[in-house]
Every structure is written in structure tokens, then in C-alpha cells.
Amino acid sequence: MLAVAGVMGLALTGAVACSSDDGGTAKDPDSAECQPFKDYQGHSGTEVTAYSSIRDVESDKLDQSWKLFEDCTGIDIQHEGDGAFEAQVQVRSDGGNAPDLAFFPQPGLLQRFATAGKLKEASAKTKETAQKNFSTDWLNYGTVAGKFYAAPLGSNVKSFVWYSPGLFKEKSWAVPQTFDEMIQLSDKVASGGGGISPWCVGLESQDATGWPATDWLEDVILRDHGPDVYDQWVQHKIPFNDPRIVSSLDKVGSIIKNNKYVGDPKREVTTSFQEGGLPVKDKKCAMHRQASFYANQWPDGTKVAQDGDVYAFYFPAVDPAKGKPVLAAGEFVAAFADRPEVQAVQAYLASSEWALSRAKLGSWVSANKNVPVETFExxxxxxxxxxxxxxxSVLRFDGSDLMPGSVGAGTFWKQMIEWVNGKDSAATLAAIEASWPK
Known part of the structure; x- marks a missing residue:
């Protein structure tokens, strides 16, 4: 692995062999820097389209991460990120305009497409590569009815609270170690004046508006009731509106619907998730609960570190003695086409070589067990x-992403917005329960 990483690091600064027709660079496929891509060659001059919800800076880094692969294989990867991915991937598929590859952030949505016969089973090469690099739990999320369709791409930890180390130092605030300590800190900030809000929240995300609120509920359920109840709820073995779930939603409401903590909660609905945490950097907001990938949303020049402009602490457990509940998520690379060049790209994206390349660009996390921690800068x-x-860590995948798409990427998102706008917890969860496919 270290040898491959060294070759790839050298290749990123190596000389260009010649220019390609699409304005990129082509390299001698037999050169040393192209040796890691030997298994993927033989498809020069082809194009593979990829479609995902990954946009902006993260999308640019994807393009950089597979640039050397493109130069050494001659395969042109055309990636499009779309904030309306969850809805539009269905529209494109139904209209006969499906992408070659789709990076599904919801295993539940992936399962729907696989069950409908829309996806191609992964090649033997992709499956073999994925099995070398990922745990059984992660592989199972890309498996439907015993058939393997998709390996993980990126991963993220959702159980984080972003804050300003400088502000905490100025105010002598300690990073909370338990949920109760976090509420005590919230109360202290709320009563302290100075124009600082305890919490800032952004729920708008185009067609996916509402998903940050579902993350809040999932994290709190894990902390209140543990992984077994969480699993039963996600799998609909208990009703969506089980009294324990109602209780957890009320607890979420005590934070993000609390005027003393957030001002007017209805502003959250029109504040984009990208902008939701920015007041933290300006020291106008003490805390913002959001995933590790939020590191990409800070303005250029922001130092993300314990001694930096912003950093994050673990969203604390109610009882740390019972373990460390962690909500995680990620994308899975599934194929609508099985042309050889598509299979080559899908296999490459399951490899540790690609994960190493993406990790070196920063602001990204992988569940690939063959990428050392020190690789992540x-x-x-x-x-x-x-x-x-x-x-x-008691790890659980994002619940809404595992649910049937019509719920997890549908009524759950929409009803959480109605809840923030004033609907009570019991009625909100009852409406989602009524929408669960029979």
C-alpha cells in the first residue's frame, strides 16, 4: 500500500506525456505512474457518466481524485452533481436517460432500483475488490436479495457538533462530555447575552429539504433508547410513532424548536444546510450539529482544527458508560450499464488506490479499512x-437512508419540515407511519 501511495503522490506532480482530445492529459499506459491502473486499461476513448448528490467543492475534488486514472486508461469520467438527485435519478431512469453510474446516498433508494431490475449486478472484479477493502456491514448495504450491486464510495460521521475553539476559550466554555452537559452549556449561552445563539440550524436542501432534521432525530434515538430500538424503528418492527420515538422527537424539539436557543425556528426551513453553520465561524452561534462533510462548507482559508477557527466535538451520549453511539452515512456506486468501461470505473472506485487518491485531497472520510488513518491529513x-x-463506537447507518425511499427520502423529510413549522411530534410521526408502504 505504501508503495502505491508513493507512486500516486509522485504521479500527481509528474510531467505530462501528451495532450488528449478532451483538453486533459494522456499518459503512457506502460509508464511507472500508470502501473496501478493496468487492470483497468483497454478502454481508451470511451466515456462513463456518473450522477450523484455531490456538488461544489466536493465534486471538484472527485474530479481531481480520478484524473490520473483517466489519463492512464483513456476513460473519460463525466460526473454531474445535483441537489435534486433523489428525485431526478428516478426521472432519468424512467425516461431512458439513466447515467452509467449513480452514487446512491441511500441504501433504501438503491434497493428500490435493484428490486425493480434497473441496476446491473456488480462485476466479479468489483465484488472481489470491495471484499478486500470493506467490512461485511458496509458490503451488506450494497447487497440486495443476495446479489452485490454497489461498493461504498465515501463515508461520513454524522454525530458531530461544530464550534469555535476561540469562542469557547474566550468564554471559558468546556466541550460537553454528556448530553446533559451540552444542554447546560446551551442554557448558559442563552442566558449570557452578547448576541450569541446557543445553536444554529439549516434545513433547506432543494428537493432534499428536511434531511438535517431527520439526522437530529436519529442521533437522539440512538442515545435515548440504544441500537436495538433504533434498528427496530428503522426496519419498521415497531411503529414509526412508537411512544419512545415521540419522546425523542420532543427532546430534539427542545433544542431546535426552542426560541431561546435558535431564535425563530421557522428560519431554519429557508436556511440552506450549507449556510446553516457559518455563524459559528463568526462567533455568533455556539454550536451547529452537522456531519464531518460540513468541513467543505467553511469559507476558503478557514482553519479546521482544535486550535483553529472551527472544529467539531463528538455529539455526546446520554450515558457514556453504555458506549459511544455513532450515526454514519455514505454513498454507494451502482451501475445502470454493464459496458466494460463502466465496470472498470466501478471496480476502480471500490479500490484502496482510489481511496488513497481522494483522501490526500482532504475533507473526506472512507470506511475503506486499507487506508491508514495517517493518510487523512x-x-x-x-x-x-x-x-x-x-x-x-456503536455504529449505525443513517436511518432515513435505509428506509423505503418513499419514506426516508419522502414523507420523513417533508413531515419534519411541517414539524419545525409548528406541527406537534405525535401528529408528525403518525403521518409518517401512515405513509409506510403496506
Whole structure:
């Protein structure tokens, strides 16, 4: 692995052999820097389209991460990120305009497409590569009815609270170690004046508006009731509106619907998730609960570190003695086409070579067990990987992403917005329960 990483690091600064027709660079496929891509060659001049919800800076880094692969294989990967991915991937598929590859952030949505016969089973090469690099739990999320369709792409830890180390130092605030300590800190900030809000929240995300609120509920259920109840709820073995779930939603409401903590909660609905936490950097907001990938949303020049402009602490457990509940998520690379060049790209994206390339660009986390922690340069990335690998972590995948798409990427998102706008917890959860496919 170290030898491959060294070759790839050298290749990123190596000389260009010649220009390609699409304005990129082509390299001698027999050169030393192209040796890691030998298994993927033989498809020069082809194009593979990829479609995902990954946009902006993260999308640019994807393009950089597979640039050397493109130069050494001659395969042109055309990636499109779309904030309306969950709805539009269905529209494109139904209209006969499906992408070659789709990066599904919801295993539940992936399962729907696989069950409908829309996806191609992964090649033997992709499956073999994925089995070398990922745990059984992660592989199972890309498996439907015993058939393997998709390996993980990126991963993220959702159980984080972003804050300003400088502000905490100025105010002598300690990073909370338990949920109760976090509420006590919230009360202290709320009563302290100075124009600082305890919490800032952004729920708008185009067609996916509402998903940050579902993350809040899932994290709190894990902390209130543990992984077994969480699993039963996600799998609909208990009703969506079980009294324990109602109680957890009320607890979430005590924070993000609390005027003393957030001002007018209805502003959250029109504040984009990208902008939701920015007041933290300006020291106008003390805390913002959001995933590790939020590191990409801070303005250029922001130092993300324990001694930096912003950093994140673990969203604390109610009872740390019972373990460390962790909510995680990620994308899975599934194929609508099985042309040889598509299979080559899908296999490459399951490899440790690609994960190493993407990790070196920063602001990204992988569940790939063959990528060492030290490869991740950003402090928040390292912290995320350490949490994922911590034996005390009680890891669960994002619940809404595992649910049937019509619920997890549909009524759950929509009803949480109605809830923020004033609907009570019991009625909100009852409406989602009524929408569960019979």
C-alpha cells in the first residue's frame, strides 16, 4: 500500500506525456505512474457518466481524485452533481436517460432500483475488490436479495457538533462530555447575552429539504433508547410513532424548536444546510450539529482544527458508560450499464488506490479499512476515521437512508419540515407511519 501511495503522490506532480482530445492529459499506459491502473486499461476513448448528490467543492475534488486514472486508461469520467438527485435519478431512469453510474446516498433508494431490475449486478472484479477493502456491514448495504450491486464510495460521521475553539476559550466554555452537559452549556449561552445563539440550524436542501432534521432525530434515538430500538424503528418492527420515538422527537424539539436557543425556528426551513453553520465561524452561534462533510462548507482559508477557527466535538451520549453511539452515512456506486468501461470505473472506485487518491485531497472520510488513518491529513477527517474504527463506537447507518425511499427520502423529510413549522411530534410521526408502504 505504501508503495502505491508513493507512486500516486509522485504521479500527481509528474510531467505530462501528451495532450488528449478532451483538453486533459494522456499518459503512457506502460509508464511507472500508470502501473496501478493496468487492470483497468483497454478502454481508451470511451466515456462513463456518473450522477450523484455531490456538488461544489466536493465534486471538484472527485474530479481531481480520478484524473490520473483517466489519463492512464483513456476513460473519460463525466460526473454531474445535483441537489435534486433523489428525485431526478428516478426521472432519468424512467425516461431512458439513466447515467452509467449513480452514487446512491441511500441504501433504501438503491434497493428500490435493484428490486425493480434497473441496476446491473456488480462485476466479479468489483465484488472481489470491495471484499478486500470493506467490512461485511458496509458490503451488506450494497447487497440486495443476495446479489452485490454497489461498493461504498465515501463515508461520513454524522454525530458531530461544530464550534469555535476561540469562542469557547474566550468564554471559558468546556466541550460537553454528556448530553446533559451540552444542554447546560446551551442554557448558559442563552442566558449570557452578547448576541450569541446557543445553536444554529439549516434545513433547506432543494428537493432534499428536511434531511438535517431527520439526522437530529436519529442521533437522539440512538442515545435515548440504544441500537436495538433504533434498528427496530428503522426496519419498521415497531411503529414509526412508537411512544419512545415521540419522546425523542420532543427532546430534539427542545433544542431546535426552542426560541431561546435558535431564535425563530421557522428560519431554519429557508436556511440552506450549507449556510446553516457559518455563524459559528463568526462567533455568533455556539454550536451547529452537522456531519464531518460540513468541513467543505467553511469559507476558503478557514482553519479546521482544535486550535483553529472551527472544529467539531463528538455529539455526546446520554450515558457514556453504555458506549459511544455513532450515526454514519455514505454513498454507494451502482451501475445502470454493464459496458466494460463502466465496470472498470466501478471496480476502480471500490479500490484502496482510489481511496488513497481522494483522501490526500482532504475533507473526506472512507470506511475503506486499507487506508491508514495517517493518510487523512485534515484533523476532522482523522477524528472521523478514529471514531469509525473505535471499538467503543456503536455504529449505525443513517436511518432515513435505509428506509423505503418513499419514506426516508419522502414523507420523513417533508413531515419534519411541517414539524419545525409548528406541527406537534405525535401528529408528525403518525403521518409518517401512515405513509409506510403496506
Amino acid at each position: 485534515s484533523p476532522i477527517d482523522k477524528l472521523s476515521v478514529q471514531i469509525l474504527q473505535d471499538p467503543k
